[in-house]
Amino acid sequence: MARKVIDEPSEDVVAQARQERSERRSPFVRIAIFIRQVITELKKVVTPTRKELFGYTGVVLVFVVIMMVLVSGLDFGFSWLVSWVFGDGTLPGVN
Structure with missing residues (x-):
């Protein structure tokens, strides 16, 4: 060990x-x-090099975009579910 x-x-x-x-x-x-x-x-x-800094920034930006897509999808799905259960069954925001 x-x-x-x-x-x-x-x-x-x-x-x-x-x-x-x-x-x-x-x-x-x-x-x-x-x-x-x-x-x-x-x-x-120890400060990161320029290459490391751009790498870290890229990882953070990709993670934020993935989380935005995930939360937006969950928000859309739950709003549709609530609208379907308690409302008229149409998609929210679509007339």
Whole structure:
């Protein structure tokens, strides 16, 4: 079985977090620490290449079109069924 690699914080990070937690800091220092941590996390973000971005966009657009067709078909089918059961049996929107 393959061993999974888990992104766990290092011992230094954990020790530093415990030390910071134990010390009472002013709100401005805590905001500065937060902003520093946000910047550190943003440096880890990997942006997609242009080719990947167009691929992802195409997948999303195709999925949205398929879902629109599915929901439109269900809406038309249920409206016809309700019209047939409770109405005169004609198709809605067709005179």
